[in-house]
Amino acid sequence: MSTPTPEPTTLLADIGLAPAMAATIAADVARGDARSLLHELLLRGLWSTVIDEAAPEALHRHGGAVARLLAAGVDLHDLVDVVREAQVDTIYNVAQLIDWPDEGLELGETLDVRLLAAMTHGGGVPSPLPELHASLMERDPAGRSGEPRSPVLRQFGMLDADIRRQITALTGERKFSAAAVLWKQHVGGELKTALAAVQSLAGKTR
Template sequence: MSRRAAADSLHAQFGALGVTDPADLVKSEVMEGAPQLARFVLLQSLWHVAIDGWTGPGSLEQLPAAQRLLAAGADREDLVRLARAVAYEAVFATLDELDAGGDANVMGVQAGWVVMESDEDGSPTGRTLPALHEDLLTMDPSGRDGADLWQ
């Protein structure tokens, strides 16, 4: 596929994901070989499912502790904000650990990991997705970079 065709395809895919100005992402992927689409899809999915998933009806109420707090008069919005903040911290810590590629606190163990893009068939492309934790806040669909999590 030509660079132009690849850029057009990426532009359309980013547009379908709600990115209003994907030019820098497309340029980075086409010119530098950075897997920006895979990175965006992964981070957006984590934000939507793990963090914003707590805003859905009944999601908080599935937890017995939350049920007790609500019954005791706790504000549902505060509990949702708490659940989302804890979820954000858990996702961030997980991404940070994945980005590290190994556990620096374990000596004598020769094991590590890498997050890698895959193709349509699930086969690794060889392009890694580094520093995922650095961009997690940019996936906040509200555009506030997670500021509401700490109100």
């Protein structure tokens, strides 16, 4: 007996989409409109190519210049910031290229081209894809709209994963004094500075 194919809403929820978004996209697909689905997949795909600041050790898998810089003693977290900024710039440029592949070329209306979305199966009229670059930065997994890390966020990223989880939990519960004591134990400095640091982290860590 064959296993029934999951409903589109379930499939979309299984890849991490919020229930409301999954339902909206599934409804579009049911009408044969593939635009929102392709738009979402491209946004997610572009951001998936950007290094996760919470896993800087991923850089150790690289060879070439990255390996040479690390071997020469370049700070791992400095390198993560450099790589991420370059990657964010790149995906923004790619998104713009997808939106306007002929920008600046003056090809005229005869050769005007745009990316269209259509379902491979199920019919539907191919339709222009909504602009990607306009909504790309708001989808930054770090919640910073593509902006670089602040010095406090960089210090936070250098902490042990378990300490990061504890500080995140405490700031989420607005237990700033306890979070500040923990920060001071592992980062150093004055308690007043530690308190300001953890307060600035509220809602910005994961």
